[in-house]
Amino acid sequence: MLTKQRHQLILQRLSEQKIVKLKELVELTASSESTIRRDLTDLEAEGYLERVHGGATLVARYEEEPTFEEKRDQHVDEKVAIARKAATFIEDGMSVYLDAGTTTQAMVPFLDGKDVIVVTNSLPIANDLFDLDIKTFVIGGELKRSTQALVGYNARESMMNYRVDLAFLGINGVDLEAGYTTPDPEEALVKKTAIELAREAYILADDSKFGKRSFSRVAPLEAATLVTWSDSSSVSSIQSITKVVNAQ
Structure with a gap:
């Protein structure tokens, strides 16, 4: 599976559950733990998620933006x-x-x-x-x-x-x-x-x-x-x- 496809799956699952475990993402993408760890690191650097023990969570929006x-x-x-x-x-x-x-x-x-x-x-x-x-x-x-x-x-x-x-x-x-x-x-x-x-x-x-x-x-x-x-x-x-x- 391409990196882009894995990232999309990870973000989609996060949008549904707000928090996901590393093991769940490994099974979801049929990838190795090391690959998913790299994906989470990349997505965290881009501001999409925050890594937590054993998985990741969505970054919280701390302020309401005007329409x-x-x-x-x-x-x-x-x-x-x-x-x-x-x-x-x-x-x-x-x-x-x-x-x-x-x-x-x-x-x-x-x-x-x-x-x-x-x-x-x-x-x-x-x-x-x-x-x-x-x-x-x-x-x-x-x-x-x-x-x-x-x-x-x-x-x-x-x-x-x-x-x-x-x-x-x-x-x-x-x-x-x-x-x-x-x-x-x-x-x-x-x-x-x-x-x-x-x-x-x-x-x-x-x-x-x-x-x-x-x-x-x-x-x-x-x-x-x-x-x-x-x-x-x-x-x-x-x-x-x-x-x-x-x-x-």
């Missing part, structure tokens, strides 16, 4: 300004990844008339791009109801088919020590993969995200350029670590 609709009505003016600035980095002929989020969705009107290809994990963004007749690829994966995003291991595997010039991502927390963070490990995995596959990555974050830490780490601050709208003193500290573009 897509709730986020859409927050900091609207700042989001539009950030989106407008971010869109100026996109040139004709580029391939672009737009991460699920309300600030990244606000970029879509500024792409009207541009000759670009877009990859996204967001159903709302895909619909908006369709209305503008922009060539769009939607990755596969589990549909997360609250954010209307496609996330998880299958989403990551789907993303591996693409390489893009620029990636634009939303985020929940921007912190000097924790870096870029988000509540859901499965969503964090997709964001991390997008950064890795892009020639250049941008994080879009309004002032409310500074100094915040969410459960799952996406990347260190230096992994992406930060596009923001902020007068916060945090900006000067972040500028010593990574490039910051202020949309003000």
Whole structure:
């Protein structure tokens, strides 16, 4: 059995039972204990599970994330300004990844008339791009109801088919020590993969995200350029670590 297939079986069984024993996974996948131990180590490193004595358990979600609709009505003016600035980095002929989020969705009107290809994990963004007749690829994966995003291991595997010039991502927390963070490990995995596959990555974050830490780490601050709208003193500290573009 291929590694990908074993990982899918392990995660499926965890979603059903919340905790599984090593022996059970050995029987389920017809694999050796050493192979399953390696699989659990890999999946733990990716934030899917936590290893416990004799098996594994799902990682707990420690915070409730606002829904897509709730986020859409927050900091609207700042989001539009950030989106407008971010869109100026996109040139004709580029391939672009737009991460699920309300600030990244606000970029879509500024792409009207541009000759670009877009990859996204967001159903709302895909619909908006369709209305503008922009060539769009939607990755596969589990549909997360609250954010209307496609996330998880299958989403990551789907993303591996693409390489893009620029990636634009939303985020929940921007912190000097924790870096870029988000509540859901499965969503964090997709964001991390997008950064890795892009020639250049941008994080879009309004002032409310500074100094915040969410459960799952996406990347260190230096992994992406930060596009923001902020007068916060945090900006000067972040500028010593990574490039910051202020949309003000």
